Amino acid sequence: MITLKSTVCIDAPVNKVWDYLSNIGDVILWVPAINKSYCENEFDYGHGAIRICELNKFNLRETFVEWDEGKGFKYVATGAPMLESASNRWSLEARGEQTLVTSYSEIVVKGGIWGRLLEPLIILATKLGLPNALAPLKYHVETGKPFVGNAKDLPLAPAFC
Numbered sequence: 001m002i003t004l005k006s007t008v009c010i011d012a013p014v015n016k017v018w019d020y021l022s023n024i025g026d027v028i029l030w031v032p033a034i035n036k037s038y039c040e041n042e043f044d045y046g047h048g049a050i051r052i053c054e055l056n057k058f059n060l061r062e063t064f065v066e067w068d069e070g071k072g073f074k075y076v077a078t079g080a081p082m083l084e085s086a087s088n089r090w091s092l093e094a095r096g097e098q099t100l101v102t103s104y105s106e107i108v109v110k111g112g113i114w115g116r117l118l119e120p121l122i123i124l125a126t127k128l129g130l131p132n133a134l135a136p137l138k139y140h141v142e143t144g145k146p147f148v149g150n151a152k153d154l155p156l157a158p159a160f161c
Contacts, residue, residue: 002107002119008134009161010099012141014092017099018070020141021090024051030140030147084108095161101134132157
């Protein structure tokens, strides 16, 4: 299993960050790789919601399995090539008038032992993108504008408050 953790300090109080992050259909406004996102069922947020994210070569189906109002959530994603399962837990922590956002992912690669041999390559590829992975969320919350472009073009976002 691959585990990945990213954090970012956002210059906004927790309730404002939560307003942006909990509007799950709007993930397209700060994740450049997503071409279209929408909720599949009658729940557009909360436990039981299902979000579809359309990317260039595949679609992800994200089922929200935990929801702690104002504090965080967890979803399980299916549909990614080469991945047996993937989950992502998001949490928010107040730091005065700032918010520390943490994203913690667990990924299981398909293919048993052969898939496990690919894990170091997947980890390397993912970690190259992680240092500024949450910068588009920071940009979106702090400016109120959708992020367009590449996260590498943004200033390095602080990982601590």
